[in-house]
Structure formats: C-alpha cells, structure tokens
Amino acid sequence: MLKWAAIFLIISIIAAILGFWGIAGVAAGIAKFLFFLFIAMFVILLLLGLFAGSRV
Numbered sequence: 001m002l003k004w005a006a007i008f009l010i011i012s013i014i015a016a017i018l019g020f021w022g023i024a025g026v027a028a029g030i031a032k033f034l035f036f037l038f039i040a041m042f043v044i045l046l047l048l049g050l051f052a053g054s055r056v
Contacts, residue, residue, distance in 0.1 A: 001041070005034035 012027035 001034055001038045004036060005031045008034065 006016045008031035012024045012031060015021075015024035015027060
C-alpha cells in the first residue's frame with residue numbers, strides 16, 4: 001500500500017510539473033489517503049502484535 005502511495009505521489013509531481021493541475025490534485029489526494037490508511041493499519045497491527053505477544 002505504501003508502494004502505491006509513492007507511485008501516486010510521483011504521478012502527482014509529474015502532472016503538476018507538466019501543468020495538469022486537476023490530475024495532480026486527484027493523484028495527491030489518493031496518495032495522501034493511501035498513506036494515512038497505511039499508517040492507521042500499521043499502528044493497529046503493531047498494537048495487536050504487542051498485546052498478543054505479551055500473552056504467549
């Protein structure tokens with residue numbers, strides 16, 4: 001998922017350089033959404049791993 005966020009970020013930067021502001025904005029929004037989704041899933045799984053690992 002982080003890989004896709006980076007890909008959309010690169011697409012956004014290239015589109016902005018070429019002047020396609022609409023596509024750049026959409027790609028940046030998708031990249032931001034995927035990045036925060038990745039962070040949320042990482043934190044949830046980290047907490048689950050810490051609490052599940054302490055019970056064993």
